[in-house]
Ligand SMILES: [Zn+2]
């Protein structure tokens with residue numbers, strides 16, 4: 001059971017599996033991935049060979065790992081292979097049952113003559129991920145879940161590798177969606193290419209039971225991450241466009257500052273789109289647009305940024321901090337934060353970085369902040385604490401809840417509007433806190449010099465003469481608990497608050 005992970009750890013793992021390449025992009029396609037988990041279970045014999053399956057079918061992951069140039073070199077893949085195999089092997093009987101069940105449901109859903117059976121099977125299949133991943137479900141077993149999650153991760157990376165093989169650059173990827181940049185200059189061509197790609201992928205045996213759909217075509221996309229981006233979405237018919245903005249970064253800003261931030265960045269993206277569609281496609285085009293963008297920054301945006309900054313300073317506006325921030329609003333200069341966030345976001349367009357830096361230093365001069373001072377560096381004010389797989393007891397909708405940013409309406413299910421069971425959430429948080437505490441108490445001693453783990457209880461120093469130290473310092477382990485303390489106070493979770501009070505005072 002040591003390999004078993006709970007939902008919180010799985011969530012952290014999922015975050016590691018995320019691919020994110022911020023930049024300014026031309027025409028991009030966004031694909032929705034569905035049934036990744038069910039597909040991973042059905043096709044598991046292609047990943048980890050069953051005892052009764054043909055070993056020739058086994059995929060060699062070494063080659064795949066070389067293809068995706070992730071920054072994670074710390075884990076040798078061979079070791080991971082071993083973990084995956086043991087994960088599946090430790091719960092082999094349970095895994096076999098689940099696989100048989102899903103195969104049977106698939107057969108019922110697609111081949112049964114009885115309409116009613118089809119419907120029920122289909123329904124059960126779509127609920128399967130929830131049955132497997134929700135701790136309250138009767139089918140939930142941490143070990144089984146860890147095994148399935150590992151298989152899912154492998155299929156996902158295999159999918160990314162296949163996409164890369166077809167010369168697409170991946171902007172963003174998680175278990176639910178992938179965004180790719182294309183070389184096309186026309187959205188229609190990109191759409192056709194997306195269909196070609198989906199066709200190609202669905203022919204691959206490994207993704208046979210997955211559903212991949214084209215969700216959106218973007219023309220100009222300023223991408224920071226999945227909760228911070230701005231771009232133009234092209235509709236089905238030519239000329240049908242919408243500017244889409246999503247900025248979690250600005251959630252602490254007062255309303256007026258939010259709108260000037262969103263307009264400045266939105267106008268920049270819209271300007272790139274108009275200039276691009278006005279010109280004919282040629283090789284010199286991108287250089288010309290870069291020049292125009294630089295000119296736009298110098299002649300238009302700089303002035304607007306300076307104006308907004310001085311208005312903010314004059315009005316003495318204050319940021320509205322919530323539980324999601326470790327900084328209190330009294331320590332923040334609203335005008336300075338505004339300038340920093342605008343320039344931070346625009347800097348993700350690498351072509352205009354120098355001009356944005358000039359604009360930033362002009363704005364800093366205006367609000368009397370030194371260019372290279374510590375306060376002038378951008379820092380993310382947001383923290384988050386995500387509780388994965390929070391399920392509505394009424395309709396069964398499952399979602400991840402960021403407890404740092406929930407507003408009162410979030411305590412209701414987004415599907416059926418029934419209240420979420422707060423006691424259930426509190427129980428899970430208490431469980432998390434206890435596990436954290438135990439994890440801290442039973443942690444290994446590590447050598448500060450070579451990093452090896454202390455294997456005996458008696459030695460005062462490592463063989464390399466380095467000193468032993470705990471890997472997690474008290475401050476590190478306290479950090480999350482302090483955040484949880486704030487969350488519990490904000491949402492009136494009395495038992496959790498009491499427990500944390502006791503733990504932090506010990
Ligand atoms: Zn509901």
Ligand SMILES: [Zn+2]
Pocket residue numbers: 447448449450451452462463464465466
């Ligand atoms: Zn050592």
